[in-house]
Amino acid sequence: MPEAKRTRSVAPSNDQHFSQYTYELLVPYGQPGFTGRYAKVLVPETPSARRMPCLFYNPPGATVFTGKSIGSTSVDPVLPYVNAGFVVVIYGTDGGTVDLGGRVSMKVIAQQAHQYGLAHAGLIHGRNAINFVLQELLSIDPHRLYTIGHSSVGKQALLLAAADSRITGCVAFAPACEISKEEADTIAKLNGLERRLRVSFLEQSNPLAFANRLTVPVLLVSSASDRVIPAQDVVRFGAAVGENADVRLVYSPDHFSIPDAALGMTRSWLSMIGHGRTNSITMVHNSNGPITATNLVDDAERSEFDSNRT
Numbered sequence: 543m544p545e546a547k548r549t550r551s552v553a554p555s556n557d558q559h560f561s562q563y564t565y566e567l568l569v570p571y572g573q574p575g576f577t578g579r580y581a582k583v584l585v586p587e588t589p590s591a592r593r594m595p596c597l598f599y600n601p602p603g604a605t606v607f608t609g610k611s612i613g614s615t616s617v618d619p620v621l622p623y624v625n626a627g628f629v630v631v632i633y634g635t636d637g638g639t640v641d642l643g644g645r646v647s648m649k650v651i652a653q654q655a656h657q658y659g660l661a662h663a664g665l666i667h668g669r670n671a672i673n674f675v676l677q678e679l680l681s682i683d684p685h686r687l688y689t690i691g692h693s694s695v696g697k698q699a700l701l702l703a704a705a706d707s708r709i710t711g712c713v714a715f716a717p718a719c720e721i722s723k724e725e726a727d728t729i730a731k732l733n734g735l736e737r738r739l740r741v742s743f744l745e746q747s748n749p750l751a752f753a754n755r756l757t758v759p760v761l762l763v764s765s766a767s768d769r770v771i772p773a774q775d776v777v778r779f780g781a782a783v784g785e786n787a788d789v790r791l792v793y794s795p796d797h798f799s800i801p802d803a804a805l806g807m808t809r810s811w812l813s814m815i816g817h818g819r820t821n822s823i824t825m826v827h828n829s830n831g832p833i834t835a836t837n838l839v840d841d842a843e844r845s846e847f848d849s850n851r852t
């Protein structure tokens with residue numbers, strides 16, 4: 543594994559009850575994993591007597607075919623878990639040094655996709671982060687290593703959980719769990735622009751292709767109000783995963799609020815699997831006949847409507 547050096551430390555303060563460290567994983571220049579070699583580590587101020595669980599989190603803002611470096615990533619989305627006693631490792635991936643929110647040429651995107659592909663859709667970075675934690679952070683419980691993420695980050699969480707047997711659980715909020723036709727068309731164009739591209743992103747970065755490799759407990763959270771990642775897609779993915787999936791629909795006004803809406807449930811779920819208890823897919827009651835992705839979401843929409851009336 544690459545060695546690591548600490549580049550920055552932030553000690554706890556009156557309003558920040560955790561320590562924050564930035565590490566550089568010493569990957570050789572030009573090798574896969576180099577541009578996404580930095581990681582932030584958040585450690586609760588007062589560790590318990592027991593070893594602490596650890597969450598691995600990739601920054602938001604990627605696509606299905608590019609990665610994301612940590613840059614100036616906000617730690618706010620993961621602070622509730624740090625406050626609950628989890629160590630959180632925020633790791634970057636190659637192919638994520640360009641902000642794709644602005645005007646970016648397809649050739650630049652193709653170059654970013656090339657880097658992401660050579661890093662095996664970011665899995666090299668996940669492996670390096672896990673190796674680093676197990677070797678350097680002796681306060682971590684090696685039997686409670688989890689991945690977590692929302693939307694495109696949920697995709698990365700699923701890919702790592704499917705690829706690395708050291709991960710013991712996964713939480714994905716409204717994950718990008720399959721590649722749409724539009725995304726597949728874009729990938730085809732990128733392959734035409736980047737002649738060095740020798741990997742198939744349709745295979746590497748599509749969680750649906752690896753659903754049967756998810757052999758650890760997986761919490762999949764969605765909302766009937768989500769217009770970005772339809773709840774039906776998440777339910778179908780849960781069915782493809784099988785008995786290891788726990789699919790939950792929560793009330794949330796939109797796609798972006800789902801992690802906050804599911805916070806309490808998620809912390810309880812992680813505590814549950816940390817004590818060796820698991821769930822199966824939560825599709826056990828439907829008064830309108832056989833359970834399908836469509837009528838499960840219909841029931842959720844009625845529940846959300848009823849909750850808004852009370």
